[in-house]
Amino acid sequence: MTAVLDTTARFDATTVIDTCGDGTTRLTCADADRGASGRGTRGLAAVAGEGVTVPTTRGEVTYANFDYAASAPALTAVVEQITAALPEYASVHRGAGHLSQLTTERYEQARTAVKRFVRARLDDHVVFTRNTTDAINLLAHCVTGDTVVLDIEHHANLLPWKRSGARVVACQPTLEETLQALEAELACAPAALLAITGASNVTGEVLPIRRLTGIAHRHGARILVDAAQLAPHRALNLTSHGVDYAVFSGHKLYAPFGAGVLVGRGDWLDGAQPYLAGGGATADVSDHGADVRWHSGPARHEAGSPNVLGALSIAAAADVLSALGHDRLGLDEVALCDRLEEGLAAIDGVEILRIWPDSEDRVGIVAFTVTGIAPRAVAEYLSDTHGIGVRDGRFCAHPLLSHLGHPEGAVRASFGLGTSVADVERVIAAVTELVDAHAATSGVHA
Numbered sequence: 001m002t003a004v005l006d007t008t009a010r011f012d013a014t015t016v017i018d019t020c021g022d023g024t025t026r027l028t029c030a031d032a033d034r035g036a037s038g039r040g041t042r043g044l045a046a047v048a049g050e051g052v053t054v055p056t057t058r059g060e061v062t063y064a065n066f067d068y069a070a071s072a073p074a075l076t077a078v079v080e081q082i083t084a085a086l087p088e089y090a091s092v093h094r095g096a097g098h099l100s101q102l103t104t105e106r107y108e109q110a111r112t113a114v115k116r117f118v119r120a121r122l123d124d125h126v127v128f129t130r131n132t133t134d135a136i137n138l139l140a141h142c143v144t145g146d147t148v149v150l151d152i153e154h155h156a157n158l159l160p161w162k163r164s165g166a167r168v169v170a171c172q173p174t175l176e177e178t179l180q181a182l183e184a185e186l187a188c189a190p191a192a193l194l195a196i197t198g199a200s201n202v203t204g205e206v207l208p209i210r211r212l213t214g215i216a217h218r219h220g221a222r223i224l225v226d227a228a229q230l231a232p233h234r235a236l237n238l239t240s241h242g243v244d245y246a247v248f249s250g251h252k253l254y255a256p257f258g259a260g261v262l263v264g265r266g267d268w269l270d271g272a273q274p275y276l277a278g279g280g281a282t283a284d285v286s287d288h289g290a291d292v293r294w295h296s297g298p299a300r301h302e303a304g305s306p307n308v309l310g311a312l313s314i315a316a317a318a319d320v321l322s323a324l325g326h327d328r329l330g331l332d333e334v335a336l337c338d339r340l341e342e343g344l345a346a347i348d349g350v351e352i353l354r355i356w357p358d359s360e361d362r363v364g365i366v367a368f369t370v371t372g373i374a375p376r377a378v379a380e381y382l383s384d385t386h387g388i389g390v391r392d393g394r395f396c397a398h399p400l401l402s403h404l405g406h407p408e409g410a411v412r413a414s415f416g417l418g419t420s421v422a423d424v425e426r427v428i429a430a431v432t433e434l435v436d437a438h439a440a441t442s443g444v445h446a
């Protein structure tokens, strides 16, 4: 994707979220044609906290949030829907009261919204979890048979599989060679599942899901897409892409209310022992708990009282993103990404991290290092002096950072809805200032 960047543009669009009678939301944007204009994503949909100021050594400044890949701010529409639902909030599933029935209906409708969001098959299950990590652990608990994973995955999509004897494939110098290595592994012995990230949380590089699905299916394996970073930025279509399972987290999807999702084929889920044993998962329990008949369907793996508001918030965010259109959002984000990458790469001593030279698409994540300055020092400087929030470290992907030649870590700037070109320019200017100051004090140009 490419888009032209107009760095002089300003953002004052007003976005209106209509809550429709059918329980869905539609987004009408006063600047509906802003689209791939390259004017950033601010104004496409409002997020909570826009304009919040923070203290710096130079005084109070507007916070520039570049840590979306860790946790994104809530969409204003999500906050509004949760606020509206709270007075009518009540227990779900077993209450006879009117509000219990209403809340139960909303909770179950949230599953439908998730299905709509990822274009799931009619008979797919939507299980609400705590987050992506929880959702992957749940699926790992259900899979019988080998799982194939890449060695550069986020720990959440590596360690649960290692526990159950994963076959780990080494990342190759190119994406093409990596796909071939995965195919070779799947071809050499039957595997039940290929578990793969949709977009890297370190470099933002997007993997070719359709091709990977073809590779897995060709060798009789199913595919899980860890969509924690993909779902906020790109459309998922389980049905047409043939993806068997997808997982993602509400807090990265502008819905930080403590829930996540596993969506996909029901047979393995129904065939496994419940993830948690307890009320809600049970249809019938005999005296002394000697015999238990467990539910099938999502309830089987949702024992205990569910996080209803978390589920409703994910549904609300999913509806907003669907109405907005991932394609349009993607173009604006790629333009911001291009500018950030180009601006940072032009600074002496800055190295942009990338896994493969031949990957074609990436979401709003740019990881980089600065020669001679520790990642933590860069992150602290950006925060303390400029009010810019980035992440530093190894991003729960230690093997990948080692693979990239930076076992000591890196700096990651990530963004999404609510990010303006001016925000991106602030990051570039701040890193430039830091590098110049470092060169002046060390007497060596970085």
Ligand SMILES: Cc1ncc(COP(=O)(O)O)c(C=O)c1O
Pocket: 069, 070, 131, 132, 133, 134, 154, 156, 157, 197, 199, 200, 201, 226, 228, 229, 249, 260, 396
């Ligand atoms: C690609 C990827 N997978 C999984 C996770 C784990 O997500 P959570 O912390 O919400 O469980 C993350 C979090 O950063 C991630 O980026």
